[in-house]
Amino acid sequence: MNRHRFVEHGGEVEVELEATTEAGLFEAAIEVFAELVSVDTEGPGVRHEIELSCVDRALLLADWLNELVYLAEVDQFVPERLVAFELARDRLRATVVGRREHPSHLVKAVTLNSLEYGEREGMWHGRVVLDV
């Protein structure tokens, strides 16, 4: 089960993510991003392979979202779901499917402000502040 919740922030967009698995946390990030940038409901299907490396999981989550920002800008890609996900100690490999549409350019970047990633009480939690 993946969930996300928008938190009150004086200027930007702050989001809490929650999932039962680590993969779910990254999938929750996809859902948030799509909610923020998707404008159309139609477009050709597209698949992207994403590979990232970082030992710091919080930074990896930020990098994951930054990858989505980049793909939205250069390929007009709006992600829909994960179809493959592999997480090792210092590396992430994933396949994301979605649509090529005309996404909003709302999200500029993922900040390190209040960035969180971790497990508590059997659930995985993340927190990001997006510059919009």
Place this chain on the structure above:
Amino acid sequence: MAVSSSTSELVRLDETLWEIPAATRSDMRVPARVFADEELLMAITGDRSLEQLQNVATLPGIVEAALAMPDIHQGYGFPVGGVAAMELPDGVVSPGGVGYDINCGVRLLALPLSASELGGRREPLVHELSRAVPAGAGRGGPLGLSAADLAEVLREGPRVLVARGIGREEDVDRTESQGRLPGARPAAVSDRAHERGVGQLGTAGSGNHFIELQRVDHVFARDAAEAFGLAEGQLTVLIHSGSRGLGHQVCTDHVRVMDEVGSRYGIVLPDRQLACAPASSSEGRAYLGAMAAAANFAFANRHAIADAVRRSIERVLGAAAADGTRQIYDVAHNVAKVERYGGRDLLVHRKGATRAFPPGSPEIPAAYREVGQPVFIPGSMGTASFVLAGATGAIERSFGTTCHGAGRALSRTAARRRIGGAELRRGLEAQGIVVRCASNRALAEEAPFAYKDVERVVEVVERAGLARRVARLVPLGVVKG
């Protein structure tokens, strides 16, 4: 007089200046000061911006005080509306202190027509502006820029475009730093940033970026208005945009570098987004070179948008109207620049703040030198914007800086809870404002009540002696990404 805040103890220094003393926190190197009146202070203490300002006061090399303008609101790392001057050579540079949208800024054009002369052509003109200036664009973008062209723009700014028949030389002369920050290093801009930027020159972006058709509603200072070429009733167009994906990627890349190397320089930070390195370090110099390149891209972006605006004016109002459309000035909101104060070179970070040099400054165009640098303060959608002129108090009190807008008072989610985009659109149109915005969500987030009262903000900067009011502009139409 002391006022309780949720985050600190504020001491009133004078009518418009409040201070959190350096002794408030053991890690603060200098005080944190905010320009405000009582009512604005109430709004400011409603978010975490003063805590963020105190965090800025901990940065190595900061001098005098971490400053905030009256439009301060919560950001990430630095508050929006924050100013920090670092002693060179070894004070730090913080990419987060400039922000992701490097050289986000505003440019004001004045048309040779009054609102009454525009008549029924208002809606066609706003519609044409929305067609001519895309929010975003694909590969090549509206200018069909090649990778080699882009590298030249990063080095030289909008003059490169003038040579290609886009815009005018006089536009460049009436741009802060003449549209070119020195020391730009395109090689310090990553391939990914180049890739994001190559299709985006001449695009406005989303969020709070806009193009607004306006009417000069009131002139406060006739001398400065005459110098700027503004008169009551005249039409103006205000352009708000920045360095787009290129600048966002430059900041992302260099924040990551500084996040990794900060500990090597013994830097301890209260917030990871304040990641920084000495300006003299290899990492600091690389960022400053990349930031200057992104700033030059942003100047060129607004230059290209202004050219598209002129072409729209030509299509709707004719060639004479387009020919007579002059650029008043272009100012940056998010940059770090080396400036000299009190006999020393300082690296002044402005994050959501505007340079506001006073009369006599050699840095401003000769035509404006007797009245001070033009500054443009956008209000929120549906409210007035202001033209100001820099004043001597800015040099004495704020490292030559004034505010940059109204400043948010409500979060985006709170704004959306209060009003829907469709309802807001109807309300603005009922006021006679033509609205072109593809997203109701984006519209609702920028609702007028989500911002502080811009009239009060500019009154405070005038009373503080940072800038004086020259003219008030009211919206006739707005195009948002």
